[in-house]
Amino acid sequence: MAASPDVSVRPQKQLLAQHVEFGNAGEMDTHGTGWFVGFSDWTQGGTSGLRHVPTNETSAGLCVKWFSHPVGNPDGESKPLSDGRTMSVLVSPASEFRIEFSFAADFAPEATLVHTLRRHGDFVIWGPGLYHRAFGVRPASILTVRWSPSK
Numbered sequence: 001m002a003a004s005p006d007v008s009v010r011p012q013k014q015l016l017a018q019h020v021e022f023g024n025a026g027e028m029d030t031h032g033t034g035w036f037v038g039f040s041d042w043t044q045g046g047t048s049g050l051r052h053v054p055t056n057e058t059s060a061g062l063c064v065k066w067f068s069h070p071v072g073n074p075d076g077e078s079k080p081l082s083d084g085r086t087m088s089v090l091v092s093p094a095s096e097f098r099i100e101f102s103f104a105a106d107f108a109p110e111a112t113l114v115h116t117l118r119r120h121g122d123f124v125i126w127g128p129g130l131y132h133r134a135f136g137v138r139p140a141s142i143l144t145v146r147w148s149p150s151k
Helices: 010-017
Strands: 020-024 059-069 085-090 096-102 113-117 122-126 131-138 140-149
Touching: 010 113, 020 113, 085 096, 096 140, 113 122, 131 140
Parallel strands: none
Antiparallel strands: 020 122, 059 140, 085 122, 085 140, 096 113, 096 131
């Protein structure tokens, strides 16, 4: 009889999924405006609520990064613990960029959420308290925006 998977890690992946949202900017229902992050009612969708920024909420520490990721390290490029909200968008066509998320720096496979951005406009947005690491599977240009909502 085959061993059953450890169900104790399943809730951890489900909890991770509540702190991360994936999508494609070109496929979001923006009511014809193109705005998929911000204060509009339609940004409240998704499991995380991270794309919605109420009009009365101030933000600090806005950072914007453009980076061309080469094909790289098979173990990924580990990043420090996330602070605030971060969104990365694949802006280059014919690219592939894998990103992994974990609550722990060791990225145990059974407790790591993995997603690959493959199409122009694919995005991921995540909140504070997560470790992430990135893999350039195929050369990929990524636009990343980071901000901290007021407390």
